[in-house]
Amino acid sequence: MRFDNYELDNFYDELFQSADQPRPAGAALVDRIHQLGPGELLQRQQAAQQALFKLGATFGVYGDNQGSDRIFPFDVIPRIISAQEWRHLETGLKQRIHALNLFIDDIYHDQKIIKDGKIPAELILSATGFQKPCMGLNPPEGVWCHITGSDLVRDRNGQWYVLEDNLRCPSGVSYVLENRRVMKSTFPQVFEEIPIQPVDGYPSQLLNTLLHLVPENIAHPTVVVLTPGIYNSAYFEHSYLAQQMGVELVEGRDLVVADGHLQMRTTQGLQRVDVIYRRIDDTFIDPLEFQADSLLGVPGLMQVYREGRVAIANALGTGIADDKVIYAFVPNMIRYYLGEDPILANVPTYLCWEPKQLDHVLGNLDQLVVKSADESGGYGMLVGTQSTQAEREEFAQKIKANPRKYIAQPTLCLSRVPTILEQEFVGCHVDLRPYILYGQDIYVHPGGLTRVALKKGSLVVNSSQGGGSKDTWVLCE
Amino acid sequence: MLSRVANSIYWLNRYIERAENVARFLEVNINLMLDIPTGIEQQWQPLVTTTGDRAFFEQHYGEATAENVIQFLTFDQQYPNSIFSCWQMARENARSVREIISSEMWSEVNAAHQMVSKASKDLSISDLSDFLEQVKQASHSFVGTTDATLSRNEAWHFGRMGRFLERADKTSRILDVKYYVLLPSATDVGTLLDELGWMALLKSASAYEMYRQSSQQHRITPAGVSGFLILDPEFPRSVQFCLWQAEQSLHRITGTPLGSWHIPIERSLGRLRSEMEYLMIDEIIDRGIHEFLDQLQQSMNEVNNGIYETFFALPPLETTAAPQSQSQSQGQGQNQSQTFATPQSY
Numbered sequence: 001m002r003f004d005n006y007e008l009d010n011f012y013d014e015l016f017q018s019a020d021q022p023r024p025a026g027a028a029l030v031d032r033i034h035q036l037g038p039g040e041l042l043q044r045q046q047a048a049q050q051a052l053f054k055l056g057a058t059f060g061v062y063g064d065n066q067g068s069d070r071i072f073p074f075d076v077i078p079r080i081i082s083a084q085e086w087r088h089l090e091t092g093l094k095q096r097i098h099a100l101n102l103f104i105d106d107i108y109h110d111q112k113i114i115k116d117g118k119i120p121a122e123l124i125l126s127a128t129g130f131q132k133p134c135m136g137l138n139p140p141e142g143v144w145c146h147i148t149g150s151d152l153v154r155d156r157n158g159q160w161y162v163l164e165d166n167l168r169c170p171s172g173v174s175y176v177l178e179n180r181r182v183m184k185s186t187f188p189q190v191f192e193e194i195p196i197q198p199v200d201g202y203p204s205q206l207l208n209t210l211l212h213l214v215p216e217n218i219a220h221p222t223v224v225v226l227t228p229g230i231y232n233s234a235y236f237e238h239s240y241l242a243q244q245m246g247v248e249l250v251e252g253r254d255l256v257v258a259d260g261h262l263q264m265r266t267t268q269g270l271q272r273v274d275v276i277y278r279r280i281d282d283t284f285i286d287p288l289e290f291q292a293d294s295l296l297g298v299p300g301l302m303q304v305y306r307e308g309r310v311a312i313a314n315a316l317g318t319g320i321a322d323d324k325v326i327y328a329f330v331p332n333m334i335r336y337y338l339g340e341d342p343i344l345a346n347v348p349t350y351l352c353w354e355p356k357q358l359d360h361v362l363g364n365l366d367q368l369v370v371k372s373a374d375e376s377g378g379y380g381m382l383v384g385t386q387s388t389q390a391e392r393e394e395f396a397q398k399i400k401a402n403p404r405k406y407i408a409q410p411t412l413c414l415s416r417v418p419t420i421l422e423q424e425f426v427g428c429h430v431d432l433r434p435y436i437l438y439g440q441d442i443y444v445h446p447g448g449l450t451r452v453a454l455k456k457g458s459l460v461v462n463s464s465q466g467g468g469s470k471d472t473w474v475l476c477e
Numbered sequence: 478m479l480s481r482v483a484n485s486i487y488w489l490n491r492y493i494e495r496a497e498n499v500a501r502f503l504e505v506n507i508n509l510m511l512d513i514p515t516g517i518e519q520q521w522q523p524l525v526t527t528t529g530d531r532a533f534f535e536q537h538y539g540e541a542t543a544e545n546v547i548q549f550l551t552f553d554q555q556y557p558n559s560i561f562s563c564w565q566m567a568r569e570n571a572r573s574v575r576e577i578i579s580s581e582m583w584s585e586v587n588a589a590h591q592m593v594s595k596a597s598k599d600l601s602i603s604d605l606s607d608f609l610e611q612v613k614q615a616s617h618s619f620v621g622t623t624d625a626t627l628s629r630n631e632a633w634h635f636g637r638m639g640r641f642l643e644r645a646d647k648t649s650r651i652l653d654v655k656y657y658v659l660l661p662s663a664t665d666v667g668t669l670l671d672e673l674g675w676m677a678l679l680k681s682a683s684a685y686e687m688y689r690q691s692s693q694q695h696r697i698t699p700a701g702v703s704g705f706l707i708l709d710p711e712f713p714r715s716v717q718f719c720l721w722q723a724e725q726s727l728h729r730i731t732g733t734p735l736g737s738w739h740i741p742i743e744r745s746l747g748r749l750r751s752e753m754e755y756l757m758i759d760e761i762i763d764r765g766i767h768e769f770l771d772q773l774q775q776s777m778n779e780v781n782n783g784i785y786e787t788f789f790a791l792p793p794l795e796t797t798a799a800p801q802s803q804s805q806s807q808g809q810g811q812n813q814s815q816t817f818a819t820p821q822s823y
Binding site: 054225229230235239240242243248249250251253254264265266267268 | 478479480481482483569572573575576577580584587588631635730788789
């Protein structure tokens with residue numbers, strides 16, 4: 001396969017700067033692909049898919065009863081990011097996560113940012129992610145969000161934007177690691193020719209981040225990953241991370257509060273747990289304080305947590321900054337807490353909560369992307385340019401009924417990467433989710449998950465909506 | 478190790494061993510039926526009887542024809558002990574302990590599960606022997622991979638205990654098949670047909686060559702074969718050998734020295750194993766082989782229950798009734814109530 005007929009169509013292409021000219025960072029890859037024999041690339045694509053399937057690198061889809069898991073489609077053409085570009089993103093993300101943590105800490109303590117009039121109190125109090133039981137909590141060293149996955153996109157001009165921050169239980173990092181493993185066996189020569197930053201360090205970094213939360217007097221701490229169980233769509237990842245870190249994967253039913261500590265039920269009796277990397281939402285974690293009918297969590301956990309006898313990553317309450325309305329205020333937070341200008345821009349965002357902006361949104365539904373403030377995974381959204389009149393009317397009703405719940409953003413012309421669709425190279429839209437760990441320092445994992453919309457022209461990259469993924473290559477300096 | 482995880486590993490191994498033995502049951506009968514002269518009625522009912530799930534079979538199939546019994550034991554998705562269901566459950570259990578087992582073990586389970594699912598969709602009856610062979614092979618492959626990649630830790634011992642208890646139970650049932658299939662016609666005893674039957678039986682336990690080689694008993698006799706499958710201390714599928722392996726693992730888990738006991742389960746397994754050690758086949762034949770096997774299976778069920786009570790049952794601390802897990806509410810709810818490791822009497 002060759003790129004001879006590949007069309008850029010007036011989008012920003014991550015691999016080509018013009019139809020016949022690869023970007024400098026991608027030249028070696030394009031050469032290599034052109035050297036492959038006929039059919040070889042397709043064979044490698046199939047082999048890669050097969051390898052992932054054999055590995056069982058799968059995700060579950062809610063409401064799909066056809067077997068509880070399916071493979072996350074994978075495309076072998078990687079997305080390449082130059083060292084210089086990456087440095088810019090890295091600095092910007094560190095700044096952003098720093099400010100977001102200061103914000104969360106402030107919200108659950110003095111709420112200075114509200115008192116100083118930078119964010120309306122009403123928005124905070126009405127956010128579903130705001131957890132009253134967390135007021136006054138002091139997580140170790142004031143860090144609330146230890147693991148973040150921020151979604152980035154590029155527009156037609158190649159300008160980067162932050163699309164949203166996932167501060168609760170961001171998924172996908174397991175695919176980053178597995179995709180790389182498969183790519184190294186698919187294109188070994190390319191890895192010899194191009195200096196690419198390795199990604200295998202993630203489990204160690206994550207474990208260090210979690211161990212950093214342990215009080216110093218505990219010599220042999222027990223770290224666990226808390227999963228809702230094998231029916232959760234991200235179960236593969238929960239299990240994978242526990243395995244890679246060599247820690248226990250537990251479910252709520254394995255845990256119990258006894259003698260003032262969180263303990264797990266083992267074949268040798270109860271054993272103390274010191275740190276939880278939780279992959280279930282706040283409101284499921286303790287039925288005594290949050291959702292009473294939740295069977296996923298552990299009764300009494302919140303009290304143990306409050307007393308500082310167990311650490312939780314991410315801390316409870318981080319969901320406040322995961323709200324898409326609050327997201328709109330992140331640039332303000334950066335200026336307010338750090339006194340700096342934001343390095344990475346937000347996508348311009350209209351808050352339906354403000355009457356003037358609401359009018360604009362309702363008048364331009366066919367141009368905008370409307371998102372529900374507290375949903376993820378591509379659920380509860382309207383892509384205006386691809387919607388029908390009926391869908392727009394339905395959304396208008398929903399927005400008017402509950403304006404706090406909705407934001408709108410212009411439809412971005414997401415950048416594209418060549419992708420194999422029906423034995424041809426087609427430019428498909430991508431986004432990027434880098435993973436940021438906040439322990440002793442802030443660490444940005446080099447790469448991240450590139451999600452790709454596997455339908456011609458589609459802008460929706462979520463795995464639950466039929467998207468796929470690519471390996472992300474961050475080049476060495 | 479977590480009780481839930483230990484339970485899953487125990488059952489992961491039991492289910493794989495069970496699928497292998499169901500394949501062995503079928504093989505022995507197919508081989509026998511092929512050797513039976515035309516005119517003598519084919520016997521498939523005994524296979525159903527020895528599973529202990531006769532009521533289920535009669536309700537769903539009625540008559541015990543070859544086709545019905547084969548479908549029942551291979552691909553019946555409702556029947557929890559079919560080869561298909563066993564691999565399904567094995568995979569679900571493996572999926573819930575992936576972080577504990579080696580990735581090579583997971584790959585084996587995953588690949589075998591795919592093989593069985595595929596066969597369940599498009600297997601023709603003429604390929605049945607190949608399929609049964611593959612099922613046995615998959616089980617061997619899993620066991621070998623486990624031995625080569627898993628540390629001799631608690632997980633390994635729980636797995637070994639599950640596998641050998643399951644195997645002991647199934648060897649006793651394979652022997653029982655013979656009792657039902659051939660004994661009714663007492664006139665056949667000692668004939669060539671009878672000898673063929675005992676040979677088929679040995680082969681289905683992969684015991685033929687080992688039996689021939691074993692000291693003093695090259696000739697095929699009912700007492701010789703029964704004695705070998707129940708009491709031989711060296712053959713890896715004999716009841717005696719399996720109970721001995723299971724007991725060793727039990728003691729490695731609890732830390733109690735072999736030859737002594739602290740908790741009831743150590744006593745009941747130790748007692749059963751040592752009884753096997755000092756029994757003689759003549760005593761068993763005097764009691765009646767079938768009656769003996771029946772009693773043995775009951776004792777092994779009690780051992781299994783003891784293991785459940787000792788290691789897997791949740792401590793009584795739990796106050797909130799939580800029989801089910803629950804999905805996070807990001808979408809439509811789904812069925813969460815399945816448990817994968819429930820002990821089943823077979």
